[in-house]
Amino acid sequence: MSDVEIKVENIVASATLGKSIDLPQVAPALEGVEYNLEQFPGLVYKLKEPKTAALIFGSGKLVCTGAKSIEDSKKAIHIAVDKMRTLDPDIPTEFEIKVQNIVASANLMKTLNLEAVALDLENTEYEPEQFPGLVYRLGEPKVVLLLFGSGKVVCTGAKTISDAQLGVEKTKERLTELDLL
Amino acid sequence: MSDVEIKVENIVASATLGKSIDLPQVAPALEGVEYNLEQFPGLVYKLKEPKTAALIFGSGKLVCTGAKSIEDSKKAIHIAVDKMRTLDPDIPTEFEIKVQNIVASANLMKTLNLEAVALDLENTEYEPEQFPGLVYRLGEPKVVLLLFGSGKVVCTGAKTISDAQLGVEKTKERLTELDLL
DNA sequence: ATGTTTTATAAATGGTTTTTTATATACTAT
DNA sequence: ATAGTATATAAAAAACCATTTATAAAACAT
Numbered sequence: 001m002s003d004v005e006i007k008v009e010n011i012v013a014s015a016t017l018g019k020s021i022d023l024p025q026v027a028p029a030l031e032g033v034e035y036n037l038e039q040f041p042g043l044v045y046k047l048k049e050p051k052t053a054a055l056i057f058g059s060g061k062l063v064c065t066g067a068k069s070i071e072d073s074k075k076a077i078h079i080a081v082d083k084m085r086t087l088d089p090d091i092p093t094e095f096e097i098k099v100q101n102i103v104a105s106a107n108l109m110k111t112l113n114l115e116a117v118a119l120d121l122e123n124t125e126y127e128p129e130q131f132p133g134l135v136y137r138l139g140e141p142k143v144v145l146l147l148f149g150s151g152k153v154v155c156t157g158a159k160t161i162s163d164a165q166l167g168v169e170k171t172k173e174r175l176t177e178l179d180l181l
Numbered sequence: 182m183s184d185v186e187i188k189v190e191n192i193v194a195s196a197t198l199g200k201s202i203d204l205p206q207v208a209p210a211l212e213g214v215e216y217n218l219e220q221f222p223g224l225v226y227k228l229k230e231p232k233t234a235a236l237i238f239g240s241g242k243l244v245c246t247g248a249k250s251i252e253d254s255k256k257a258i259h260i261a262v263d264k265m266r267t268l269d270p271d272i273p274t275e276f277e278i279k280v281q282n283i284v285a286s287a288n289l290m291k292t293l294n295l296e297a298v299a300l301d302l303e304n305t306e307y308e309p310e311q312f313p314g315l316v317y318r319l320g321e322p323k324v325v326l327l328l329f330g331s332g333k334v335v336c337t338g339a340k341t342i343s344d345a346q347l348g349v350e351k352t353k354e355r356l357t358e359l360d361l362l
Numbered sequence: 363a364t365g366t367t368t369t370a371t372a373a374a375t376g377g378t379t380t381t382t383t384a385t386a387t388a389c390t391a392t
Numbered sequence: 393a394t395a396g397t398a399t400a401t402a403a404a405a406a407a408c409c410a411t412t413t414a415t416a417a418a419a420c421a422t
Binding site (some may be wrong): 188189191192193215217220221222223225233234235236244245246247248249282284285286301307310312313314327328330331333334335336337342352 | 378379380381383384385386387388
Protein backbone atom coordinates (compact mmCIF):
# COMPACT_ATOMS: atom_id res chain seq x y z
CA MET A 1 0.00 0.00 0.00
CA SER A 2 1.44 3.34 -1.02
CA ASP A 3 2.38 5.93 1.51
CA VAL A 4 0.08 8.74 2.35
CA GLU A 5 1.39 12.17 1.62
CA ILE A 6 1.13 14.58 4.51
CA LYS A 7 1.20 18.35 4.47
CA VAL A 8 2.64 20.29 7.38
CA GLU A 9 0.14 22.97 8.37
CA ASN A 10 1.49 24.39 11.61
CA ILE A 11 4.70 24.27 13.57
CA VAL A 12 4.92 25.27 17.20
CA ALA A 13 8.52 25.88 18.28
CA SER A 14 10.05 27.31 21.40
CA ALA A 15 13.30 29.18 21.83
CA THR A 16 15.34 29.80 24.93
CA LEU A 17 17.57 32.86 24.78
CA GLY A 18 19.28 32.13 28.07
CA LYS A 19 18.81 35.59 29.57
CA SER A 20 15.97 37.66 30.87
CA ILE A 21 14.35 40.22 28.59
CA ASP A 22 13.03 43.60 29.60
CA LEU A 23 9.86 43.46 27.53
CA PRO A 24 9.08 47.21 27.59
CA GLN A 25 12.63 47.91 26.46
CA VAL A 26 12.54 45.68 23.40
CA ALA A 27 8.88 46.16 22.47
CA PRO A 28 9.54 49.28 20.33
CA ALA A 29 11.71 47.19 17.98
CA LEU A 30 8.73 44.96 17.18
CA GLU A 31 6.32 46.94 15.03
CA GLY A 32 2.70 46.20 15.78
CA VAL A 33 3.51 44.20 18.88
CA GLU A 34 0.60 43.43 21.19
CA TYR A 35 1.26 43.77 24.89
CA ASN A 36 -1.44 43.36 27.51
CA LEU A 37 0.22 41.98 30.62
CA GLU A 38 -3.01 41.92 32.60
CA GLN A 39 -4.31 39.38 30.17
CA PHE A 40 -1.29 37.43 29.07
CA PRO A 41 2.31 37.62 30.35
CA GLY A 42 3.99 37.86 26.96
CA LEU A 43 4.37 40.04 23.93
CA VAL A 44 2.47 38.89 20.85
CA TYR A 45 4.45 39.67 17.71
CA LYS A 46 3.18 38.73 14.27
CA LEU A 47 5.22 38.47 11.08
CA LYS A 48 3.80 38.57 7.58
CA GLU A 49 6.64 36.58 6.06
CA PRO A 50 6.91 33.88 7.18
CA LYS A 51 3.35 34.22 8.39
CA THR A 52 3.82 33.47 12.06
CA ALA A 53 3.19 34.74 15.54
CA ALA A 54 5.72 34.85 18.31
CA LEU A 55 4.96 34.92 22.00
CA ILE A 56 7.84 36.60 23.80
CA PHE A 57 8.33 36.31 27.55
CA GLY A 58 10.36 38.23 30.10
CA SER A 59 12.18 35.04 30.96
CA GLY A 60 13.90 35.08 27.59
CA LYS A 61 11.75 32.32 26.17
CA LEU A 62 9.72 32.51 23.00
CA VAL A 63 7.08 30.42 21.33
CA CYS A 64 6.58 30.66 17.58
CA THR A 65 3.39 29.42 15.96
CA GLY A 66 1.97 29.32 12.46
CA ALA A 67 4.97 28.34 10.33
CA LYS A 68 4.43 25.66 7.73
CA SER A 69 7.99 24.37 7.84
CA ILE A 70 10.69 24.00 10.43
CA GLU A 71 12.89 26.29 8.35
CA ASP A 72 10.27 29.03 8.35
CA SER A 73 9.74 28.63 12.05
CA LYS A 74 13.45 29.12 12.74
CA LYS A 75 13.59 32.02 10.31
CA ALA A 76 10.71 33.75 12.05
CA ILE A 77 12.27 33.27 15.46
CA HIS A 78 15.57 34.71 14.26
CA ILE A 79 13.83 37.71 12.71
CA ALA A 80 12.07 38.47 15.98
CA VAL A 81 15.20 37.97 18.07
CA ASP A 82 17.34 40.06 15.69
CA LYS A 83 14.86 42.91 16.03
CA MET A 84 14.86 42.63 19.80
CA ARG A 85 18.66 42.69 19.83
CA THR A 86 18.68 46.16 18.28
CA LEU A 87 17.39 47.45 21.63
CA ASP A 88 19.11 44.91 23.86
CA PRO A 89 22.56 44.05 22.48
CA ASP A 90 23.11 41.38 25.14
CA ILE A 91 20.60 39.12 23.45
CA PRO A 92 22.62 36.24 21.96
CA THR A 93 22.70 35.40 18.26
CA GLU A 94 22.80 31.69 18.94
CA PHE A 95 20.33 29.88 21.12
CA GLU A 96 18.29 26.70 21.28
CA ILE A 97 15.18 26.28 19.18
CA LYS A 98 12.99 23.22 19.74
CA VAL A 99 10.03 22.02 17.71
CA GLN A 100 7.22 21.30 20.17
CA ASN A 101 4.26 20.43 18.00
CA ILE A 102 3.68 19.68 14.36
CA VAL A 103 0.20 19.74 12.84
CA ALA A 104 -0.11 17.95 9.52
CA SER A 105 -3.01 17.10 7.27
CA ALA A 106 -3.51 14.24 4.87
CA ASN A 107 -6.15 12.70 2.66
CA LEU A 108 -6.90 8.97 2.81
CA MET A 109 -8.71 9.31 -0.52
CA LYS A 110 -11.73 7.35 0.72
CA THR A 111 -14.68 8.37 2.79
CA LEU A 112 -14.89 6.97 6.30
CA ASN A 113 -17.89 5.70 8.19
CA LEU A 114 -17.04 7.33 11.49
CA GLU A 115 -19.77 5.50 13.41
CA ALA A 116 -18.19 2.20 12.39
CA VAL A 117 -14.70 3.50 13.11
CA ALA A 118 -15.81 4.58 16.56
CA LEU A 119 -17.09 1.07 17.23
CA ASP A 120 -14.18 -0.94 15.89
CA LEU A 121 -11.09 1.21 16.33
CA GLU A 122 -9.55 1.44 19.77
CA ASN A 123 -8.69 4.63 21.66
CA THR A 124 -11.27 6.77 19.95
CA GLU A 125 -13.74 9.45 20.98
CA TYR A 126 -16.55 10.45 18.68
CA GLU A 127 -19.27 12.95 19.60
CA PRO A 128 -20.62 14.10 16.22
CA GLU A 129 -23.00 16.61 17.76
CA GLN A 130 -20.07 18.27 19.47
CA PHE A 131 -17.42 18.02 16.78
CA PRO A 132 -17.59 16.26 13.41
CA GLY A 133 -14.17 14.65 13.72
CA LEU A 134 -13.30 11.40 15.44
CA VAL A 135 -10.41 11.63 17.87
CA TYR A 136 -7.93 8.73 17.63
CA ARG A 137 -4.98 8.55 19.99
CA LEU A 138 -1.85 6.67 18.94
CA GLY A 139 0.72 5.66 21.50
CA GLU A 140 3.77 5.22 19.27
CA PRO A 141 4.37 7.77 17.97
CA LYS A 142 2.45 9.69 20.59
CA VAL A 143 0.19 11.68 18.34
CA VAL A 144 -3.50 12.38 18.02
CA LEU A 145 -5.35 11.94 14.75
CA LEU A 146 -8.57 13.67 13.86
CA LEU A 147 -10.45 11.57 11.32
CA PHE A 148 -13.22 13.06 9.19
CA GLY A 149 -15.96 11.43 7.16
CA SER A 150 -14.47 12.91 4.00
CA GLY A 151 -11.33 10.83 4.42
CA LYS A 152 -9.30 13.89 5.44
CA VAL A 153 -7.08 13.52 8.47
CA VAL A 154 -5.33 15.91 10.82
CA CYS A 155 -2.37 14.65 12.81
CA THR A 156 -1.31 16.72 15.77
CA GLY A 157 1.08 16.43 18.67
CA ALA A 158 4.09 15.22 16.68
CA LYS A 159 7.54 16.55 17.50
CA THR A 160 9.09 15.47 14.19
CA ILE A 161 7.81 15.34 10.65
CA SER A 162 8.61 11.66 10.48
CA ASP A 163 6.45 11.06 13.56
CA ALA A 164 3.60 12.87 11.86
CA GLN A 165 4.14 10.80 8.69
CA LEU A 166 4.34 7.56 10.65
CA GLY A 167 1.26 8.46 12.67
CA VAL A 168 -0.82 8.94 9.55
CA GLU A 169 0.53 5.78 7.92
CA LYS A 170 -0.10 3.65 10.99
CA THR A 171 -3.62 5.01 11.16
CA LYS A 172 -4.25 4.15 7.52
CA GLU A 173 -2.86 0.66 8.02
CA ARG A 174 -4.97 0.09 11.13
CA LEU A 175 -8.11 1.26 9.37
CA THR A 176 -7.32 -1.06 6.47
CA GLU A 177 -6.73 -4.00 8.86
CA LEU A 178 -10.15 -3.37 10.38
CA ASP A 179 -11.74 -3.12 6.94
CA LEU A 180 -12.80 0.42 7.71
CA LEU A 181 -11.08 1.93 4.73
CA MET B 182 27.11 28.23 70.09
CA SER B 183 23.90 26.49 71.03
CA ASP B 184 21.40 25.41 68.47
CA VAL B 185 18.42 27.55 67.66
CA GLU B 186 15.09 25.99 68.34
CA ILE B 187 12.66 26.12 65.45
CA LYS B 188 8.91 25.76 65.49
CA VAL B 189 7.09 24.25 62.54
CA GLU B 190 4.22 26.56 61.62
CA ASN B 191 2.88 25.21 58.35
CA ILE B 192 3.27 22.07 56.30
CA VAL B 193 2.26 21.91 52.64
CA ALA B 194 1.94 18.32 51.44
CA SER B 195 0.63 16.79 48.26
CA ALA B 196 -0.99 13.43 47.70
CA THR B 197 -1.43 11.47 44.50
CA LEU B 198 -4.33 9.01 44.57
CA GLY B 199 -3.46 7.50 41.21
CA LYS B 200 -6.93 7.77 39.71
CA SER B 201 -9.23 10.49 38.50
CA ILE B 202 -11.90 11.81 40.85
CA ASP B 203 -15.38 12.88 39.89
CA LEU B 204 -15.48 15.99 42.07
CA PRO B 205 -19.27 16.48 42.03
CA GLN B 206 -19.71 12.83 43.02
CA VAL B 207 -17.47 12.98 46.09
CA ALA B 208 -18.24 16.55 47.16
CA PRO B 209 -21.28 15.58 49.27
CA ALA B 210 -19.03 13.50 51.54
CA LEU B 211 -17.05 16.59 52.46
CA GLU B 212 -19.22 18.76 54.69
CA GLY B 213 -18.74 22.47 54.10
CA VAL B 214 -16.71 21.92 50.96
CA GLU B 215 -16.17 24.98 48.77
CA TYR B 216 -16.45 24.42 45.05
CA ASN B 217 -16.27 27.28 42.55
CA LEU B 218 -14.79 25.89 39.37
CA GLU B 219 -14.96 29.21 37.56
CA GLN B 220 -12.55 30.59 40.08
CA PHE B 221 -10.35 27.67 40.99
CA PRO B 222 -10.24 24.14 39.57
CA GLY B 223 -10.37 22.27 42.87
CA LEU B 224 -12.50 21.58 45.90
CA VAL B 225 -11.51 23.44 49.04
CA TYR B 226 -12.15 21.30 52.11
CA LYS B 227 -11.29 22.51 55.59
CA LEU B 228 -10.88 20.38 58.71
CA LYS B 229 -11.07 21.66 62.26
CA GLU B 230 -8.85 18.93 63.68
CA PRO B 231 -6.16 18.90 62.56
CA LYS B 232 -6.76 22.49 61.48
CA THR B 233 -5.98 22.20 57.80
CA ALA B 234 -7.31 22.84 54.35
CA ALA B 235 -7.22 20.41 51.46
CA LEU B 236 -7.36 21.32 47.80
CA ILE B 237 -8.81 18.38 45.89
CA PHE B 238 -8.48 18.09 42.13
CA GLY B 239 -10.23 16.02 39.50
CA SER B 240 -6.91 14.48 38.56
CA GLY B 241 -6.82 12.62 41.88
CA LYS B 242 -4.22 14.91 43.40
CA LEU B 243 -4.59 16.80 46.64
CA VAL B 244 -2.71 19.52 48.43
CA CYS B 245 -2.99 19.85 52.20
CA THR B 246 -1.99 23.05 53.94
CA GLY B 247 -2.00 24.36 57.48
CA ALA B 248 -0.78 21.39 59.51
CA LYS B 249 1.86 22.03 62.11
CA SER B 250 3.41 18.60 61.88
CA ILE B 251 3.99 16.02 59.21
CA GLU B 252 1.88 13.57 61.20
CA ASP B 253 -1.05 15.96 61.29
CA SER B 254 -0.70 16.65 57.60
CA LYS B 255 -0.91 12.95 56.78
CA LYS B 256 -3.79 12.51 59.19
CA ALA B 257 -5.74 15.30 57.56
CA ILE B 258 -5.13 13.90 54.09
CA HIS B 259 -6.32 10.45 55.16
CA ILE B 260 -9.43 11.90 56.77
CA ALA B 261 -10.33 13.72 53.57
CA VAL B 262 -9.59 10.71 51.36
CA ASP B 263 -11.50 8.32 53.65
CA LYS B 264 -14.55 10.58 53.39
CA MET B 265 -14.26 10.78 49.61
CA ARG B 266 -14.03 6.97 49.44
CA THR B 267 -17.49 6.61 50.98
CA LEU B 268 -18.87 7.93 47.70
CA ASP B 269 -16.21 6.50 45.39
CA PRO B 270 -15.07 3.08 46.65
CA ASP B 271 -12.38 2.84 43.99
CA ILE B 272 -10.31 5.45 45.75
CA PRO B 273 -7.30 3.61 47.19
CA THR B 274 -6.46 3.47 50.90
CA GLU B 275 -2.76 3.67 50.23
CA PHE B 276 -1.15 6.35 48.15
CA GLU B 277 1.86 8.62 48.09
CA ILE B 278 2.03 11.67 50.31
CA LYS B 279 4.90 14.11 49.82
CA VAL B 280 5.89 17.08 51.95
CA GLN B 281 6.39 20.02 49.60
CA ASN B 282 7.03 22.95 51.89
CA ILE B 283 7.75 23.48 55.54
CA VAL B 284 7.43 26.90 57.15
CA ALA B 285 9.20 27.26 60.49
CA SER B 286 9.82 30.15 62.81
CA ALA B 287 12.66 30.80 65.24
CA ASN B 288 14.00 33.49 67.53
CA LEU B 289 17.66 34.51 67.38
CA MET B 290 17.18 36.19 70.77
CA LYS B 291 18.93 39.40 69.64
CA THR B 292 17.68 42.34 67.65
CA LEU B 293 19.04 42.75 64.14
CA ASN B 294 20.08 45.90 62.34
CA LEU B 295 18.51 45.03 59.02
CA GLU B 296 20.13 47.93 57.18
CA ALA B 297 23.54 46.58 58.14
CA VAL B 298 22.51 43.02 57.35
CA ALA B 299 21.34 44.14 53.91
CA LEU B 300 24.74 45.71 53.26
CA ASP B 301 26.99 42.93 54.53
CA LEU B 302 25.07 39.69 54.01
CA GLU B 303 24.96 38.23 50.51
CA ASN B 304 21.82 37.16 48.60
CA THR B 305 19.50 39.54 50.38
CA GLU B 306 16.64 41.81 49.42
CA TYR B 307 15.43 44.48 51.81
CA GLU B 308 12.75 47.04 50.96
CA PRO B 309 11.48 48.19 54.36
CA GLU B 310 8.81 50.42 52.88
CA GLN B 311 7.37 47.43 51.11
CA PHE B 312 7.84 44.72 53.72
CA PRO B 313 9.58 44.94 57.09
CA GLY B 314 11.43 41.66 56.70
CA LEU B 315 14.75 41.09 54.96
CA VAL B 316 14.72 38.25 52.45
CA TYR B 317 17.79 36.01 52.62
CA ARG B 318 18.19 33.13 50.16
CA LEU B 319 20.30 30.14 51.12
CA GLY B 320 21.51 27.72 48.50
CA GLU B 321 22.18 24.65 50.63
CA PRO B 322 19.69 23.81 51.93
CA LYS B 323 17.64 25.67 49.36
CA VAL B 324 15.47 27.69 51.69
CA VAL B 325 14.48 31.30 52.11
CA LEU B 326 14.80 33.10 55.42
CA LEU B 327 12.83 36.15 56.41
CA LEU B 328 14.79 38.10 59.00
CA PHE B 329 13.11 40.67 61.20
CA GLY B 330 14.51 43.51 63.32
CA SER B 331 13.17 41.80 66.43
CA GLY B 332 15.47 38.83 65.89
CA LYS B 333 12.57 36.62 64.83
CA VAL B 334 13.10 34.50 61.73
CA VAL B 335 10.85 32.65 59.34
CA CYS B 336 12.33 29.84 57.28
CA THR B 337 10.34 28.72 54.28
CA GLY B 338 10.78 26.44 51.31
CA ALA B 339 12.23 23.49 53.21
CA LYS B 340 11.15 19.98 52.27
CA THR B 341 12.37 18.41 55.53
CA ILE B 342 12.40 19.57 59.12
CA SER B 343 16.15 19.07 59.27
CA ASP B 344 16.57 21.35 56.26
CA ALA B 345 14.54 23.99 58.04
CA GLN B 346 16.64 23.54 61.19
CA LEU B 347 19.89 23.64 59.21
CA GLY B 348 18.77 26.72 57.29
CA VAL B 349 18.13 28.64 60.46
CA GLU B 350 21.39 27.49 62.07
CA LYS B 351 23.47 28.40 59.03
CA THR B 352 21.84 31.79 58.95
CA LYS B 353 22.65 32.37 62.61
CA GLU B 354 26.25 31.29 62.07
CA ARG B 355 26.64 33.52 59.02
CA LEU B 356 25.25 36.52 60.89
CA THR B 357 27.64 35.81 63.76
CA GLU B 358 30.60 35.52 61.35
CA LEU B 359 29.71 38.94 59.92
CA ASP B 360 29.35 40.40 63.41
CA LEU B 361 25.73 41.21 62.66
CA LEU B 362 24.36 39.29 65.61
C1' DA C 363 -23.61 32.85 -0.98
C1' DT C 364 -20.27 34.42 2.14
C1' DG C 365 -18.36 35.19 6.52
C1' DT C 366 -18.00 34.40 11.51
C1' DT C 367 -18.36 31.71 15.62
C1' DT C 368 -18.49 27.41 18.12
C1' DT C 369 -17.27 22.67 18.84
C1' DA C 370 -12.19 19.38 19.11
C1' DT C 371 -6.73 18.36 18.95
C1' DA C 372 -1.72 19.20 20.19
C1' DA C 373 2.12 22.06 22.05
C1' DA C 374 5.19 25.60 24.24
C1' DT C 375 5.20 29.91 27.18
C1' DG C 376 4.10 32.37 32.40
C1' DG C 377 0.92 34.83 35.44
C1' DT C 378 -3.41 34.39 37.92
C1' DT C 379 -6.73 31.94 40.69
C1' DT C 380 -6.90 29.16 45.86
C1' DT C 381 -4.97 27.40 50.39
C1' DT C 382 -1.83 27.90 54.56
C1' DT C 383 1.59 29.98 57.96
C1' DA C 384 4.99 32.57 60.76
C1' DT C 385 7.03 37.29 60.76
C1' DA C 386 5.98 42.98 61.11
C1' DT C 387 4.77 47.52 59.47
C1' DA C 388 1.46 50.76 57.53
C1' DC C 389 -3.03 51.94 56.55
C1' DT C 390 -8.06 51.84 56.97
C1' DA C 391 -12.45 50.80 59.23
C1' DT C 392 -15.23 49.97 63.29
C1' DA D 393 -8.34 48.52 70.98
C1' DT D 394 -9.59 45.31 67.60
C1' DA D 395 -10.17 43.73 62.92
C1' DG D 396 -9.05 43.59 58.31
C1' DT D 397 -6.19 44.78 54.22
C1' DA D 398 -1.78 45.21 51.87
C1' DT D 399 3.19 44.34 51.50
C1' DA D 400 6.90 39.47 51.23
C1' DT D 401 8.29 34.09 51.30
C1' DA D 402 7.81 29.08 49.95
C1' DA D 403 5.21 25.11 47.94
C1' DA D 404 1.85 21.87 45.53
C1' DA D 405 -2.34 21.44 42.62
C1' DA D 406 -4.95 22.68 37.51
C1' DA D 407 -7.64 25.74 34.51
C1' DC D 408 -7.65 29.98 32.16
C1' DC D 409 -5.59 33.74 29.59
C1' DA D 410 -3.06 34.10 24.18
C1' DT D 411 -1.01 32.08 19.76
C1' DT D 412 -1.42 28.90 15.54
C1' DT D 413 -3.32 25.32 12.19
C1' DA D 414 -5.74 21.73 9.45
C1' DT D 415 -10.29 19.33 9.54
C1' DA D 416 -16.07 19.97 9.21
C1' DA D 417 -20.68 20.55 10.81
C1' DA D 418 -24.03 23.57 12.92
C1' DA D 419 -25.74 27.97 13.95
C1' DC D 420 -26.05 32.72 13.20
C1' DA D 421 -25.44 37.25 10.70
C1' DT D 422 -24.96 39.89 6.52
